[in-house]
Amino acid sequence: MEEPMTSSAFNTEITETAEALIGPWRQPRQMLHAQVYDAHASIHDDATAQKLGFKGGTIEGPTHFSQFAPLGARLWGQAWFESGCLSAHYRNACFEGEDVQAILSKPLPGTSQCQIQMVKRDGTEVLRGTASVGEAQVATALETRLTELKPLTDPVILRDVKVAHTSKRQQVRMAFDQNMGDLYPFSLRQKLAVITENSPYYSSAANPWRKAIIPMEMLSVLFQYRSKDDPLPAKGPAVGLFADQEIRLMKGPLFVDEEYEVEREVVALSGSRRTESAWVKTRVFDAAGAMVATMLLNMATLKDSYAPYEEEHQRLHGAAR
Template sequence: MAADAFETEIAETAEALIGPWRQPRQMLQAQTYDAHASIHDDTTAQKLGFKGGTIEGPTHFSQFAPLGARLWGQAWFETGCLSAHYRSVCYEGEEVQAILSKPLPGTSQCQIQMVKRDATEVLRGTASVGEPHAATALEARLAELKPLADPVILRDVKVAHTGKRQTVRMAFDQTMGDLYPFSLRQKLAVITENSPYYSGADNPWGRAIIPMEMLSVLFQYRSKDDPLPAKGPAVGLFADQEIRLIKGPLFVDEDYEVEREVVALSGSRRTESAWARTRVFDKAGAVVATMLLNMATLKDSYAPYEEEYRRLYG
């Protein structure tokens, strides 16, 4: 018999499953891309108006895993989906709590929320298993987006742009490159919700599986080998993210192929956003997972933004 997936203490009400307060760790202080530091570096973040280096959004996905496993059991690890809009940044030392509202009878999708002690909302979205027959949080958000007007940083990026297929793998002691300068083993030492499923064969599949937050790392691992034709250097952050397992779980020490496609471009007063959908294939060529990611680039981080905007648009 497989071990229990989690030992997390979960509070249950008639309406929701509620996880414990946790303090997620910030592991991206040394992250670099485009030969410069990122939003997770204290100095860079402070220059852009943040209090310090921010915790990467998918770090929070781990706190929802015990809630999904309690509600849906094994199906959560095989066909689970988290679809989240990041509402505010989180800094190391802050406590956050995951809340999963129970689905209506006969449905397989529900609302999720993460909050800080002062009730600040870190993220909101949906969780589901299988085919929920309803739009996820980000599917609904995509349908309402207005096209990006007057692009500067993303002026050469086009919807439907598809990158090259790339082979990716995650081993326990493999450092995941400049974007993710740590290993799975280092992550498991500090992850908010650890599980025997993540470190050995004591689970229904007989092999160590990759935590959902680390799927984001796996899927983005080689993204800079085939980057979008965006202007830079500039600093970006994850604004929206959905990870969906179709034929899961995904395994440690297993080769997969990933392919990224730009599915939308959007913007705000402070950002230009490229929405990319990553499809993940196993050795047999079957799609086993997908990720929808909104990488929002901060206009203020691109030094010639104002000059180039005037040249392009007057």
Template structure:
């Protein structure tokens, strides 16, 4: 059987360190609410970014060989990456994944991604199996400031749950307006490719979906049953956790998903809806979950100031 990866990994007493990589930006043509997204150069520049940003879960791929080196097959079956995105990354920039070795008798460790100049792109936790400690995002959820004076998310409520949706990902299936590319196109540029992704030469005898593409699968039909947020406005992923419960997930297999709003939070620049996606197989067994903080930029919603005054009788802070 083929090795999962041929990635060069540096091992120290404290950590596993991946090679420097230049991830590719594949969302230039992404649209939602009939407008371009934060991954479009012109849209991103209007909002103060240098250009179109690389989508956060693209970075998850660089941690997968490190998790596989540490935990082996079980990483693909019950692995979890839980990350807070700290700064954006642009195409052409080099980034490196670092996984700190876990303490003895624990199944969770710290992860970090950095740029050449030391800028931290993300930080969080990696783990396998049943959670014995809070993941990075579970800890963050416990510390959130509740959303005060919502405008964009004023009609969104905690515990709102979507209808079940069926989703699948075939090799040549275009994944829609949110993800205008196919799995085959992604595998041509993915930072860490594996024979496990494109052939049955793996322990499960079927091609498996890469962790970064699970985000695509889980979001594929999100606009068919959207949250009642005001728009058009531009959002970005700020926190994301993907947990395999009974993995891996397979190419061209049908799954059912549902989403639940589990928290609302805010900052000076953003309003955030935290959604928990639960993924079920055809036997209705839970196979994976995703926790996603989609933060909407207040400045990108044109009537924000006017509607704030109407709702709260004062100027927006």
């Protein structure tokens, strides 16, 4: 039987220059208005976001990963779906109705890593980072970033969280019509109805693996799906946002309605003027026990969103911050 061509994965219009592949302008949809975590609304809820100085509910970072998928597929073909990696530092929030564009710089000769960037029409940078396939020859954007972090000093919200803290293994799966819970109050089918770059690979077996595959942005949902069942010992309620995220496929793709196991490990803690951050590495295993993917996520918690922050900082550390 003739194998389907990977080029049929997307019909996205891509502009190619000498230096880059550039995707079309898109308006990602916000699907997390009803998200609940820590028994309260999240940064994706308009009222909560506005209280914290944002103009409205933000679009979740990994939503933007979909716009890079056609660029990765154009450059690397089938390898993109099997060993692709996106490593991104989120720089500015994006809101529903805004146009954004994905740009992938072509790799330097002899390497399989590219710089990536997403911009708004006014030039505002939404994210920057790296895309790559296969065994890493050079550090990804976030591997480099991990070596440059400002340490977390005088922690309040994360005072009980320790590096190397590891969760129990959890079983996860994603079926087409499965609601993904409080964190992700929608299904894969609902996401595919509005995803910026759809593909027949996502909804049918018309692909080289003969099974529907999970889009990279939805891998974030799958890997986080049961995180509330074994949460980090952080203080709350408080509002967090994704500040950095890397998803790496090792033996991909991952398939719809297939059972996987995930475990999470805190690999770093960092801080800034406004946030306390836990960097968590999720490792994902298939039914045979092989590691098929990893995710590195920096969940940055906003200090101002934790009501007793000042009072507890004074009590714990003896001085105003």
